[in-house]
Amino acid sequence: MRLSGLELGLFLTLLAVSVFLFGWRLGAVLGRVHRSKPDTDFHLLPLLPRVKKFVWEVMLQAKVIRERPWPGVAHAIVFWGFCAFALVTLNHVSEAFGWALLSAHGYGRFYRGLAAAFAVAVVVSIAGLAARRFIARPKWLGEVSYESGLIAFLISALMLTYLAHFALAEGSASARANWWLHTLALLIFLPLIPHTKHLHLLLSPLTVFLSRPGFSRIPPLQGDEDFGLIAGKDVTRITSLQVYTCVECGRCTEHCPANLTGKILDPKQIVLGTRRYLEESGPRDSKPLLGKHLSMEAAFQCTTCGACEYQCPVGIQHLPVIIGLRRGAVNTGQWEDAHGTKLFLNLERTGNALGFPRSERDQFIQKHALPIFDGRQEYCLWLGCMGSYDPQGREIVLALAEVLRFLGIGFGVLRKEKCNGEPARRLGNDLLFGTLAEDNLAEICRSGVRKMLSICPHCIRTMKEDWKEFGADLEIEHHSELLARFVAQLPEPDGQRPRVVFHDACYLGRYRGIFDQPRAVVSRLGRLVNPPRASERGFCCGAGGGRFFLGEETGKRVSVARAEELLATGAEVVGAACPFCHSMLRDALATVSPAPPRLLDIAQIAAQAIGSNHASEE
Ligand code: SF4
Ligand code: SF4
Incomplete structure (x- = not known):
């Protein structure tokens, strides 16, 4: 299809406006990231783990699918559809000049057919995701987002107009009108990407690839002049990149034990608050980070359980920000907490x-x-x-x-x-x-x-x-x-084997990936039971991040929420593998039940197998 001179002029004008608006916003975001403080501890090498993570989380969308299979698959289809449509879009633009990158025969024909199959799948997926967002409305997604509605409409329009062109006669007026509808949807969609949370489409591959190695790693302070996150000038490039990548899905908040028990901490708002600060003040500012956009109280409510980072589909690492804010508050003497002072003393x-x-x-x-x-x-x-x-x-x-x-x-x-x-x-x-x-x-x-x-x-x-x-x-x-x-060398217990519900410690499970080993020991004594939230999704006891030594006045105690969940399994024994979990659960179980189940560490379970005196705390 070749455009008339007038049409071509209109197309080029609209294209220029669209590309300008796209580049203007993207340039502003990348400029803020670049002007942020360099991460002096950052090393690109070794590359292999980064490539593996990129393939797994970005190309295969495995993390998104694993944590929420149905919405995850729908999201993955949209992502793969976008990849497939890159060539279709280039072909569409080239048609304005009378060229065709994808011919109607051979490979071009095959690719067009493949893209059509993706278009159908994307329309179905977008309908499903829209129904979830606007009808089911999980509270983690926050307020109804008209921006998301507009994006869903534009993506659907792109797919449907692409499909329609198969049914329309080449060169007909309706084919021309359809071409223009597709073009308008494309030229409106393009600048919306960097202006909305859909910026993650562009940034998340980079964010995942450049994420700090290791789970929930706290970056070291960078020299004697680094006192943590006090002002915008302390926010590093990786952190800036990450906060601009947030897709506002709320998965971090959905799994945060502090948020779930009524604290004000909301990991999504930690990320968005940092982004709002950068938007308002820029990365070189000396205005305090804590205040308008970020709360000190929230930062100190974190148990460092790592559930937020584990869940985040775009590779955002919350703890460097949270611990960074704590560092800033402690080093400037802003944090005044009687329990904290006692602990440090x-x-x-x-x-x-x-x-x-x-x-x-x-x-x-x-x-x-x-x-x-x-x-x-x-x-x-x-x-x-x-x-x-x-x-x-x-x-x-x-x-x-x-x-x-x-x-x-x-x-x-x-x-x-x-x-x-x-x-x-x-x-x-x-x-x-x-x-x-x-x-x-x-x-x-x-x-x-x-x-x-x-x-x-x-x-x-x-x-x-x-x-x-x-x-x-x-x-x-x-x-x-x-x-x-050595579990095979422990004697098999005689008689009735009790039901043992095992509580995963965050620092053993999510942090180190050790799930099977304590369960192997538990299974030697009794019949293993898993609580609803187990292994990678295990729910914190509330002790981590120094919280064991602080007061917990706001909301329900995290340990009580966990104890109730463990109790509901009806197990006779609660198995633990961390002395902090042990202490928290001991008090919480006694709070929630007049006759709580026995609480045993896996060492005590092993000791029970050999008939030791220290098999139980009772
Ligand atoms: S580390 Fe745990 S407690 Fe802290 S913000 Fe993340 S999910 Fe919440
Ligand atoms: S930080 Fe990650 S998990 Fe949390 S809302 Fe943003 S994208 Fe979702």
Whole structure:
């Protein structure tokens, strides 16, 4: 089809306006990202994991489909349809000049047919997604979005006009009118992409590819002048890119334990609030981030469970922002919290988060004849604050020690051990975290430790990942990993096997991908039951992110919400694999039931199998 001179002039004018509006907004967004602070810790290499993630999450849309199969498939079809229509669109534009990239025969004919099949699938998918958004209206999507309605209409118009051209006679007036309808839909749609949340169509492939490696990783502070996220000038390029990519789907909020229990924290609003700040003030501004768009109270309600990052379909990492805001608030003295102050003082004065004199740890070790690590044993058993001072944590350590002895595995504990700095790190006090990490590292090096073992997923995460900033490269594993390897050597229990519901600890499951190992141990004692939210979708106990040491006055307690869910399974035993979860669930189960199920760590479950005294806390 060749346009007349007048038509061509009109087409070129509209095309120029559309491309200008598209490029103007996209250029402004990319300019803000580029003017943001460089991420000095960013390394593009190794490329292979990035390519794999890109193929899995972008090309195959696997993450979107996995978490919400029906809307996910519909969304994936629209995405694949867009890819298929890139060539169709070029062909459409070239037709204005009388050229045809896709001929009516051979390969061109095949491709047109394929695109037609995609067009039908896209129309059906868009209808389904629109019905969900405007009729079913899950609350996570927020207010009704007319912008989404317009986009859905334009995409449908593009597909239907493409399909219509097969039915219209070449060169007829109706074919010409259809060509113009398709063109108008295209030229309106193009600038809407960067002006709306559909910007994710352009940015999300880049965001996923450039995301920070590792799950929920907290980037290190960049030098002595970096005090966290205080103002716009502290927002880095990766963060800027991520906040502009948000598609406002609300999946992060839908799974956030703080939000679900009535706190003001809304991870979607953390992302959008940062975006609104950048829109209003730009990335170089000195105006505080906390205030108009972002709330300090919300930032400190986060349990760092990682559910938001796990769910986000476009690769947004919320914790660098949340912890960054905490760092800024702590370092500028804005955060005033009696519990937080007490925690930091405890860590400074006693070296442990619970504030006990160090002699209490020595007495515990002596009383139970725990061997001191002398370089000859296979494992150095890290006790952590909970294992050293908390009564239930100590029971877990003693149960594990008995199991290790039964299995003939050599272990010893450090003569001196301080908190590894985990709660200080998550609450934004990097100075204190660094001091504690370095003191511990010196002791570990002095003791000639090769392999470490811990009952605490929080300790493991901090020592294995966060301590890398101080040159550490520790081999440390969780007791569930070790016990799973030796589970066949534990005697089979006699008689009736109780139903055991297993609670996934966020720092063991989502953070480290360890789901099967603790379940293997649980299955040795009883019949495994999973709560409705399990494994990658496990629901937090409320202790992470230093929250264990703070008050929880707003809304329902996260631990109570989880305890109710565990209780509803009717299991006789609740299995846990983290001393923080253990402590939270113990109190919460007692709150929600006058006769709560027994609560056992997997070390106690293993100890029960060998008939140990430390099999139960009762
Ligand atoms: S890490 Fe967990 S608690 Fe924090 S914002 Fe994300 S989902 Fe909510
Ligand atoms: S941050 Fe991710 S999960 Fe949350 S609303 Fe934005 S795109 Fe959705």
